[in-house]
Amino acid sequence: MSIDLFQPFRVGAAACRIQTRTLVRTPVELMTMALVPLQILGILAVIRAAGRPDLEVVAVVAPGLMATWQNALYVVGDLVTKDRDSGRLEMLAAARAPYFTYLLGRTAAVSGYSVVVFALSLALGGFVLGVPVTVDTLPLTALMVVATATATGCVGILLAVFFVRTHNPHTYQNALGYPIFILGGVLVPIDVYPDWLEALGHLVYLSWAADLLRSLLIGEIPSNWWAAVVVVLGTALVAGGLGSWVISRAVDRLRVEGAFDGI
């Protein structure tokens, strides 16, 4: 039997296409796109009412990052549970292609969607609402947005494997939004927090991403920009690697015992 080296890529690409079609055809999956303009307007209104144009960049970064996390939490987080509940999981586990490759393909589509939402947030804030953001640092900004969406997607895969074991994943999904928004400093830089909370915030990769994105969008490239890139890409690698290991073990057990128990 010959080994098809390209099979994982074909499987991943097919899964990515399926997820893209699902996103486009299901209105509820596009929710974050609809919410972003409303969130920008709300945050911007508070900052403008206080007369602080220097902080307006917060209003375009926060909704984009919130959407990225919510897409991973609700869309990627539901992937395994939906596969199980619709009876697809057994067939996918029985297939020769690794289940993780298929999950990665679907997650890539969600992360791509998050990048689009972030771009929309920037365009709406910068071009329509007159938020002072610069395109001088566009290449590094784009790299950071893609890296953050990728890392968040990988964390979403880990959550998906955890959620499949729970009685009601929505309880956890609802509970996991704001703690990460706060610790991730997506709205307010974590140096505004008390010291103990700031220290905790440094442990969440989103806080590194949020700080760097806010700086880049006002045209500042901090000297330690690479540290944020390393933290975010490192998170993607660790979460992706862990996800791959946990899922391959769970799928192996499914093949032997006929039951899928996630993490």
Next chain:
Amino acid sequence: MASDQPRSTSTGIIETPGNRRLSQVALLLLLSGRTGAADFRRRYTWRTWILGWLARGILEVLFFASIGAMLQDPQVTLYLVIGRSLLIGATETMLAIQTVGWERQDGTMPFLLIGTAPAWPAFVGRALQWLPSATATPLLLLFVLGPILGLRYDLESALITAVAVPLCALSSFGFSMAVAAAVIVWPAARNLVANVAAATIALFCGAFVPVSHWPEAVQGMAQVVPLTHIIDTVTSALLNHDASSAVWRFALAFGLGAAWLLVGIFLLERFVERGRRTTVSHPDD
């Protein structure tokens, strides 16, 4: 028909078609309310309500109030604490939009359609399940978390807040039932509509900034939402010590909530009538 004639019951009350219908509606509300209570108990235990819902509410308030910390403006922080706390109560009633759709998911819609009784009490009664939580959550946020973050109450402002919170839940429930009835024919978009409606209300009804911040046309539209009047009254009382218009603003919020509920009932009954005429339970599928 004999059943349309007034008759004396064993309790001595003269039963007419009018009050028979009223008691039928009350019974249906009671029974569907019990179904709703069972739904709610299945969804939450005390532990998951506190850790899942209430804790989420606390963090949501802290998240938005942190804008005030960034701006180093305590008044902004307090305004956001009040606005967000009340908004959380109002948006919890928006879950009625999903609840109304459960009759379809559960397969109970055909039974509501073939019954001779009006169907709206079944929808309204079941959706009432959100009211206790939509009242308790903002009360805890405003009276426990609020003082920790710097809210100060005198007797008058405490009384206004204590009245405002249940009124907010009740009047927002009426508004939510109207939205729920309007989208019952579009089940795939229920979650989307519920979230976009909640975010729109948050934006224009005073949860971020006072309504006067927005253009006049938007201000005018915001006046038909009960939450607008509730947030304005509570922030005036707590931050400006002005309670002069509280009574009539509360009356207005209550009236608006009742009017929206009537709109919701009308739309629900129209939906059910169409279902009965077309003899299918999903008239628009």
